[in-house]
Amino acid sequence: MTDWPLDWQALVDEAVRRRKEEGHTQKSLAAIAGVSMPTVNAFERGDIRLRLEKVFDILGALGMVTLPSAPGSLAAFVRAARQRWSELVEPLPPAHPSRQSLGHVTYAYAIADGEIELxxxxxxxxxxxLPSTSGWSPFWVPTKDNIRPVIRDALIECWIGNPDADRVxxxxxxxxFWQxxxxLKAYLQRGYQEDGSGNLEPGTIFDLTLPVWRTAEVFVHILNxxxxxxxxxxxxxxxxxxxxxxxGRELVTWAAPLRRRPVAETHRSRTNAVKLATSTSIIELMNDFGDVVHRIxxxxxDLFDGFDATRQFVEAELAEFRKSALQAQVEPR
Structure with a gap:
């Protein structure tokens, strides 16, 4: 239980401690929380003139407060989707690959503020x-029994990790797992390619280029x-x-070793999880695709010892991505 009255300085001190423990700079915390770096700086100085919603954004990014999600919001949808996935994998053995126990990435989006109902x-x-953008496109619609998408609880759901399915x-x-x-709210959860059998010790590496490619694929899916x-x-x-x-994962050149030089120095993450968020529009994605990918x-x-993923690096990877996505009806510019 929280002691009352709440000690403001103790709250600030704990937030600073957590930020440093998780390997965040004020800049990276600001980006994750969706506030400005001066706001984080003011909060850590103990400034009590900040708007309460900004304080909650900072505390939420550090896992120090959980705010209720408005009914119908993207946050509420994501929370329900994660709960549903947890229910599906609960009966599986602890080491089953479909549990994605070494880590995973999720993507979620909402288009048009819920004003459309299809x-x-x-x-x-x-x-x-929708056209494919790779050999394993996001929100892929399989047709085999036990993994093909079904309609349940007023949404479309697909679990390709079903252990009873005939899968290659x-x-x-x-x-x-996707819904x-x-x-037009969507959620996709996927394990890491780096953790596949036959690779380096699972759970120890994080590829340099795959986040750009996979994020780009989801954005192209949205555009299509x-x-x-x-x-x-x-x-x-x-x-x-x-x-x-x-x-503990190290940033490495794994997916494209012949095209990309090895990462020059050791860049390791000391943070276990991170949430990234942005607001954009269809027209901005079409016209400023690289900028949106870079900022998200x-x-x-930055979590990997401050690795500088420059705009030039992102654009170079997107150029390679475009070559493999020529069949897409909407091509990022």
């Missing part, structure tokens, strides 16, 4: 007809869906991603 059957068909790949990276609602549904180009997009199991991923790379 029939789930036709939306599932639209998702199935059974590692964490191919055990996707999509009729008002928006085009298929003929959505207004000004439609707003809320986007968030979350990476877990990062602590900068705090992630």
């Amino acid at each position: 029939p789930l059957g036709s939306l599932r068909k639209q998702l199935q007809d 790949f059974r590692d964490a990276a191919h055990s996707d 999509v609602t009729g008002d 869906l928006a085009k298929a549904l003929d959505l207004d180009l000004e439609a707003p997009i809320q986007f968030e991603s979350r990476y877990t199991g990062l602590e 991923l900068t705090p992630l790379y």
